[in-house]
């Protein structure tokens with residue numbers, strides 16, 4: 586039996602005398618009588634974390650606009666003259682050796698189900714040899730018994746791990762010390778400071794006072810003592826924002842572009858009275874954001890937002906990304922087992938290898954020199970922003986090619 590919001594709040598208040606704050610503490614379909622009777626006292630933040638996962642598993646939360654990567658074509662090489670199995674995908678992430686330029690993006694933490702998801706994801710990343718990002722640690726900063734849901738070093742001792750916190754929380758909620766301590770506690774190599782202005786703006790009670798956010802970003806980048814990744818969460822990073830992030834001292838930019846999970850839609854399913862559905866397609870598509878940022882800054886770039894196959898990863902690398910990241914495609918597997926996550930990830934890596942083979946690229950550094958043709962809306966976007974497309978589709982003159990190709 587489903588409970589109404591009022592019933593739910595009454596029941597919780599009666600049983601536990603909870604005080605609810607300004608954040609939403611309820612989702613329509615997650616709470617049944619039996620859930621509540623068997624549930625320990627949960628903070629509103631835990632309930633919110635659970636509802637994000639449930640909504641992402643059950644609803645159509647992706648933007649209707651594509652990531653733009655379907656406008657990008659890698660030039661086929663019909664005589665690859667190499668063994669597909671010899672292709673080298675190795676690279677470095679924050680100075681650590683990795684088997685492929687891939688990261689499992691921040692998803693969760695702070696709820697019982699989150700512990701299982703993080704353990705399965707991190708263990709799979711360790712087995713495959715790629716980086717892992719945990720979800721926002723805010724839940725544990727509010728309630729320290731939740732730290733356990735983020736700790737994965739027991740199953741992932743060697744890979745790069747990123748902690749995660751929202752920029753808006755750093756404006757006036759937290760100072761350096763608790764954030765620094767939390768990174769140490771979970772054994773993080775760096776921290777992603779996420780930008781979620783869309784998610785905050787569309788919620789009736791979202792946090793919409795971002796005054797002073799740039800100064801705080803700079804302060805944290807310069808004083809945390811570990812690398813900071815400035816990360817969007819589905820609306821992309823423009824070249825203007827990328828320059829601000831670089832100036833602030835970001836070590837890396839994760840563009841989190843439009844074309845994949847829309848947090849605006851996630852909030853819509855949690856509360857239809859907000860503006861979530863309206864802003865479903867807001868932002869810079871991943872391909873556009875990536876090329877803009879690559880031209881504007883020198884930091885490493887993670888391409889994410891709608892990365893759905895190994896071909897997408899290789900397209901992103903060819904467009905200038907150093908790594909690519911995925912969240913939604915691994916979520917379902919992570920609720921089952923680490924083996925299921927390993928099979929999703931090894932499938933993607935296998936597709937990356939086939940794609941590189943078909944481009945005649947033997948390594949990551951070679952793929953970033955290959956020609957790529959950009960058409961459709963992405964081409965129009967880039968031209969409108971004054972970006973020269975020859976640098977992508979015509980990287981070497983015919984004479985230079987004739988000189989180089991000496992079979």
Ligand SMILES: Cc1cc2nc3c(=O)[nH]c(=O)nc-3n(C[C@H](O)[C@H](O)[C@H](O)COP(=O)(O)O)c2cc1C
Pocket residue numbers: 637638641690691692693719720721749777779816817818819841844845846889890891892910911912913914916
């Ligand atoms: C259930 C869920 C929870 C997420 N929570 C966070 C978070 O806590 N911090 C963050 O930076 N991004 C978070 N994200 C955003 C992802 O890290 C990623 O930027 C976004 O989903 C786009 O990637 P995708 O299209 O592959 O899902 C979350 C995504 C999902 C699906």
